[in-house]
Amino acid sequence: MIAQTPQPPYYAVIFTSIRTAVDNGYGQTADRMVELAAQQPGFLVVESARNEIGITVSYWVSLEAIQHWRQHAEHTLAREQGRREWYYAFKTRICKVERDYLFENQ
Amino acid sequence: MIAQTPQPPYYAVIFTSIRTAVDNGYGQTADRMVELAAQQPGFLVVESARNEIGITVSYWVSLEAIQHWRQHAEHTLAREQGRREWYYAFKTRICKVERDYLFENQ
Numbered sequence: 475m476i477a478q479t480p481q482p483p484y485y486a487v488i489f490t491s492i493r494t495a496v497d498n499g500y501g502q503t504a505d506r507m508v509e510l511a512a513q514q515p516g517f518l519v520v521e522s523a524r525n526e527i528g529i530t531v532s533y534w535v536s537l538e539a540i541q542h543w544r545q546h547a548e549h550t551l552a553r554e555q556g557r558r559e560w561y562y563a564f565k566t567r568i569c570k571v572e573r574d575y576l577f578e579n580q
Numbered sequence: 581m582i583a584q585t586p587q588p589p590y591y592a593v594i595f596t597s598i599r600t601a602v603d604n605g606y607g608q609t610a611d612r613m614v615e616l617a618a619q620q621p622g623f624l625v626v627e628s629a630r631n632e633i634g635i636t637v638s639y640w641v642s643l644e645a646i647q648h649w650r651q652h653a654e655h656t657l658a659r660e661q662g663r664r665e666w667y668y669a670f671k672t673r674i675c676k677v678e679r680d681y682l683f684e685n686q
Contacts, residue, residue: 476671523629563684565582569675578669
């Protein structure tokens with residue numbers, strides 16, 4: 475269902491990307507990054523969708539938690555391989571979630 | 581390509597949704613909302629992807645621009661039909677984009 479997050483404020487990393495045709499372990503690494511992110515302090519949840527572009531949003535308790543994950547060695551290696559092989563382009567946006575609204579059909 | 585946005589700060593609305601099987605004009609209305617949003621003051625750009633869940637992120641210059649669009653009459657009607665027919669659940673998150681990073685393969 476819809477990813478559950480606490481009351482704002484919390485933080486979001488919006489990762490928008492355009493893939494190359496290269497596989498070379500992409501799926502495995504993407505799964506591993508989700509698994510590894512989930513083990514980091516301050517991680518909340520992640521959600522993804524892809525058609526022409528991919529949008530992955532991960533949610534975190536603080537900017538410090540995002541910075542810590544950014545510096546993780548295995549994540550850094552994956553990002554470098556991403557630049558070399560998997561992506562034509564990507565943009566990472568670091569955001570503070572100020573308000574949110576949930577709708578669930580009863 | 582990747583949606584272009586100005587130097588931060590700017591604002592993002594992350595709309596995460598789970599669709600019902602009901603069509604009833606969904607695609608037309610979704611296209612119309614993108615067209616209409618693009619005409620609003622303070623609109624920057626929008627990007628979307630959908631698999632099991634849909635993620636649409638629209639970018640805006642200010643919270644006031646987001647609030648203005650939220651109150652637009654045709655948008656309000658579309659949101660009400662969305663609640664009745666098109667979505668099991670959705671979550672809207674209003675965010676301030678504090679930093680961003682672009683990668684483009686040369």
